[in-house]
Amino acid sequence: MNILIKNGRIIDPSANLDKSGNVFIEDGKIKNHPSDIKKLEKDQAVKIIDAEGLIIAPGFIDLHVHLREPGFEYKETIRTGCEAAAAGGFTSVVCMPNTNPVNDNASVTEYILLKARTEGIVNVFPIGAITKGEKGETLAEIGEMWEAGCVGISDDGMPVMNSRVMRHAMEYVNAFGIPVISHAEDINLSGNGVMNEGFTSTILGLRGIPNASEEVMVARDITLAELTGAHLHIAHVSTAGAVRLIRDAKKRGVKVTGEATPHHFTLTDKAILNYDTNAKMNPPVRNQEDVDALKEGLKDGTIDIIATDHAPHSEDEKKVEFDLAPFGISGLETALPLSLRLVKERVLTINEMIKKLTINPAKVIGIDRGTLKAGVVADLVIFDPDKSVTVDREKFRSKGKNTPFHGWQLNGSVAHTIVGGKVVFSV
Amino acid sequence: MVFQRKHILGLEDLTAEEIKLVLDTAESMKEVSLRDVKKVPALKGITVVNLFFEPSTRTRSSFEIAEKRLSADVLNFTPDQSSVVKGETLLDTARNLEAMGATVIVIRHAMSGAPWVLARELDSSIINAGDGSHEHPSQALLDLFTIREIKKEIGGLKVVIVGDILHSRVARSDIWGFMKLGAEVRVVGPPTMIPREIENVDVKIYYNLEEALKGADVVIMLRIQKERLGAELFPSLREYSRFYGLTRERLGLAKKDATLMHPGPINRGVELSSEVADDVHSVILDQVTNGISVRMAMLYLVASGGGNG
Numbered sequence: 001m002n003i004l005i006k007n008g009r010i011i012d013p014s015a016n017l018d019k020s021g022n023v024f025i026e027d028g029k030i031k032n033h034p035s036d037i038k039k040l041e042k043d044q045a046v047k048i049i050d051a052e053g054l055i056i057a058p059g060f061i062d063l064h065v066h067l068r069e070p071g072f073e074y075k076e077t078i079r080t081g082c083e084a085a086a087a088g089g090f091t092s093v094v095c096m097p098n099t100n101p102v103n104d105n106a107s108v109t110e111y112i113l114l115k116a117r118t119e120g121i122v123n124v125f126p127i128g129a130i131t132k133g134e135k136g137e138t139l140a141e142i143g144e145m146w147e148a149g150c151v152g153i154s155d156d157g158m159p160v161m162n163s164r165v166m167r168h169a170m171e172y173v174n175a176f177g178i179p180v181i182s183h184a185e186d187i188n189l190s191g192n193g194v195m196n197e198g199f200t201s202t203i204l205g206l207r208g209i210p211n212a213s214e215e216v217m218v219a220r221d222i223t224l225a226e227l228t229g230a231h232l233h234i235a236h237v238s239t240a241g242a243v244r245l246i247r248d249a250k251k252r253g254v255k256v257t258g259e260a261t262p263h264h265f266t267l268t269d270k271a272i273l274n275y276d277t278n279a280k281m282n283p284p285v286r287n288q289e290d291v292d293a294l295k296e297g298l299k300d301g302t303i304d305i306i307a308t309d310h311a312p313h314s315e316d317e318k319k320v321e322f323d324l325a326p327f328g329i330s331g332l333e334t335a336l337p338l339s340l341r342l343v344k345e346r347v348l349t350i351n352e353m354i355k356k357l358t359i360n361p362a363k364v365i366g367i368d369r370g371t372l373k374a375g376v377v378a379d380l381v382i383f384d385p386d387k388s389v390t391v392d393r394e395k396f397r398s399k400g401k402n403t404p405f406h407g408w409q410l411n412g413s414v415a416h417t418i419v420g421g422k423v424v425f426s427v
Numbered sequence: 428m429v430f431q432r433k434h435i436l437g438l439e440d441l442t443a444e445e446i447k448l449v450l451d452t453a454e455s456m457k458e459v460s461l462r463d464v465k466k467v468p469a470l471k472g473i474t475v476v477n478l479f480f481e482p483s484t485r486t487r488s489s490f491e492i493a494e495k496r497l498s499a500d501v502l503n504f505t506p507d508q509s510s511v512v513k514g515e516t517l518l519d520t521a522r523n524l525e526a527m528g529a530t531v532i533v534i535r536h537a538m539s540g541a542p543w544v545l546a547r548e549l550d551s552s553i554i555n556a557g558d559g560s561h562e563h564p565s566q567a568l569l570d571l572f573t574i575r576e577i578k579k580e581i582g583g584l585k586v587v588i589v590g591d592i593l594h595s596r597v598a599r600s601d602i603w604g605f606m607k608l609g610a611e612v613r614v615v616g617p618p619t620m621i622p623r624e625i626e627n628v629d630v631k632i633y634y635n636l637e638e639a640l641k642g643a644d645v646v647i648m649l650r651i652q653k654e655r656l657g658a659e660l661f662p663s664l665r666e667y668s669r670f671y672g673l674t675r676e677r678l679g680l681a682k683k684d685a686t687l688m689h690p691g692p693i694n695r696g697v698e699l700s701s702e703v704a705d706d707v708h709s710v711i712l713d714q715v716t717n718g719i720s721v722r723m724a725m726l727y728l729v730a731s732g733g734g735n736g
Contacts, residue, residue, distance in 0.1 A: 202622035204539055205562070205599060207560075275543040275544070316516070320516055321541045322539065
C-alpha cells in the first residue's frame with residue numbers, strides 16, 4: 001500500500017532539509033515530497049498518516065546492537081530485538097558478532113540474515129568477527145562474511161589485544177572497504193574491574209576500570225589506522241581522553257569515526273551507588289567530566305554517531321551480586337527520549353541529533369539509507385519530540401528489561417516506524 | 428532516640444547519632460555479659476540466620492554468641508554444606524531461609540554489595556557481617572566501642588590505618604565511623620594499595636609510615652593478604668614489611684598512650700613485628716569481648732527497631 005504522510009516537519013540532514021510538508025511513499029520507496037496532495041488524499045488505495053505536530057525523519061540506524069541470536073535466545077531474539085528497534089524508531093540495526101556460535105564465518109552471517117528476513121521487522125546488518133571465535137588470535141574469514149552481507153568487523157566485547165593481529169585486520173579490510181569497529185579496552189588494565197575507577201568505586205569497594213584502559217587502546221588503534229589507512233570506528237566512547245584522542249586524529253586526517261551511547265552521555269557512576277546492576281556496563285558509565293566531554297564531542301562533531309549498544313540480559317542474570325552480573329543495558333527503547341535531552345540542553349540541534357542517528361551511521365557502513373531522497377527505500381520514523389513519557393521497562397518489546405532509566409520522566413515518543421514502505425510500529 | 432533502620436549495611440549510611448546509639452546500647456549489653464546468667468529474652472522467638480559465604484571463625488562465633496545471649500533461635504548456614512555449590516543463586520538461598528522463618532539474616536560474602544541484593548528483595552532485616560572490599564560494620568563498631576572505652580572520647584583523636592586500604596572492608600568502615608565521630612583519619616600504605624580519590628572523604632594520605640605515625644592516638648594495622656602478592660601491588664612480603672611493618676621503634680613515634688589495634692588474624696613478622704604482636708595482644712582480647720556486646724546491640728536494634736514496627 002502506498003502511504004501519504006502529511007503536514008509534518010520533515011527533517012532530512014542528508015539533504016540539509018528542514019521544512020513543513022508531506023512525504024509520499026510508492027512501492028516501498030520514497031516517491032517525492034508533494035506540495036499538492038488533494039488528489040492523493042482522495043485515492044482509496046493510499047494510506048494517510050497525519051503528522052501534524054510531528055517530525056518526519058529518515059528511520060534511525062543503530063550501529064551497535066546485540067540481538068543475542070543465535071545462542072542466547074533467552075536474552076533476546078532477532079524477532080524481539082527488531083520489535084524493540086521499531087518501537088524505538090530504528091529501521092535498521094547493526095548486530096554485533098558475540099553470539100554463540102560467534103559470527104565469524106559466512107554460514108552464521110547467512111543464518112542471521114535469513115532469520116532477519118523471515119522474523120525481523122526492521123533491517124538487520126551483521127558485523128562479522130575480526131578473529132575466529134573473537135579470541136584475538138587468527139583472522140576470521142572476513143572476505144566471505146563481507147560477501148554474505150557483513151558491513152563491518154569487530155570483536156566487540158573482546159578487544160583484540162595483539163597489536164599485530166589488529167594491524168593485519170585493518171590492512172586486510174581495505175580490500176573490501178568496510179570499517180573496523182574497535183571495542184577499545186586494555187583488558188590487563190581493566191583486570192577484573194566491574195565499574196568506573198574513581199571515588200564511587202572506592203566507596204563501594206568494587207574493582208575499578210580506569211579511563212586509561214579505554215584510552216591506551218584508542219591511541220593504539222588510531223596509530224594502526226594511520227599505519228594501514230583503514231576506516232576505524234571507535235565503539236561506545238566513554239572517556240574525556242578518548243574524545244580528545246579522536247578529535248586530534250580527525251584533525252590530522254585519520255579515517256576515524258566515533259559513537260557515544262545515551263547511557264554514557266546521560267549517567268555518571270553515581271548511578272551504581274546502590275549496587276544497581278542495571279547500570280553495570282562495559283565500558284562503565286564514568287564521571288561528570290567525561291559526560292561533559294562526550295557532549296562537547298557530540299557538539300563539535302568528534303563523535304559522529306549516537307548508538308545504543310543495546311545489550312539485553314535476563315532479569316535473573318541481573319538480580320545477583322554486582323560482581324556476577326553481566327555488563328549491559330537495554331537501550332533501543334530509550335534512545336530517542338534520552339537523545340532529545342541533548343537538544344533540550346542545547347548540546348545538539350534537532351537536526352544534528354537526527355544526523356547522528358541516520359545519515360552518519362549509514363555512511364560508516366556504506367548503506368544507501370538514512371535519507372528521504374526520492375528513490376531510496378522508504379525507511380522513516382515519525383515522532384513527537386515533546387510528548388512526555390515515563391520509562392516503564394515492563395512495556396519494553398525487548399526481552400531485556402535491564403535499564404537504569406526505569407521510572408524516568410522524559411520527552412519524546414515514536415508515533416510510527418516505517419520500513420521499506422511498510423508501517424511496522426504505531427503507538 | 429529510636430533506631431529506625433531495618434538493616435545495618437554499612438557505616439556510610441549511619442549518622443553519628445545512630446552510631447552513638449549502637450555504642451550506648453552495646454554498653455548495656457556488655458553488662459549482660461558480666462552477669463552469671465548471660466542471657467536476656469530480647470530476641471526470644473526470633474530466628475536469626477548466619478549466612479556465611481566466606482569462612483570466618485571469629486565473626487561468625489561472635490555473632491552466634493551474641494544471638495544466643497539474646498535468646499534468638501540461631502541457624503548457621505555455610506555454603507559448603509548447601510546447595511550454593513550446586514549453583515543456587517544468593518537470592519534463592521536467602522529466600523529459602525526466609526521461608527523457614529528467618530527474620531534477621533547476618534550475611535558475610537566475598538563480593539561487595541551482596542547484602543544489598545538481599546535488602547532489596549527480601550522482607551528480613553539484613554546485617555552486613557562483611558562484604559568484599561566494601562564494609563565490615565560490626566568490626567568498625569567494636570573498634571569504636573573499644574577506643575571509646577579506653578580514650579573516653581573519639582572526637583579529636585588522630586587515627587592511623589596502615590596497609591592494604593584498597594581491599595579492606597575494615598578500613599572503609601573504620602574511616603566512616605571514626606570520621607563521623609569527629610576523629611582525624613590518616614591512611615598509609617604503598618600507593619598501589621591506596622584507593623583512588625579516597626582523599627575526597629577528607630582522610631589524609633601518607634606513603635611513609637613514620638610520617639603517618641607522628642602524634643597518633645590510635646593505630647589500626649590491617650592484615651596483609653598473601654594472595655595479593657601475585658597482583659603486582661608490592662614486590663615481596665619482605666619489602667612490604669621493611670617499609671610498612673610496625674616495629675617498636677616506629678610505634679614510638681605515636682603518642683605514648685597510643686592504642687594499637689588489629690582486626691586479626693595477625694601475620695607475625697609482616698605487618699607487625701613479633702614483639703609488637705605480643706604487646707598488642709591485650710587490646711585484641713578486649714576487642715573480642717566487646718565484639719559480642721556490639722553485635723548484641725546491632726541485632727537488638729534492627730530486630731526491635733522502627734523498621735520492624
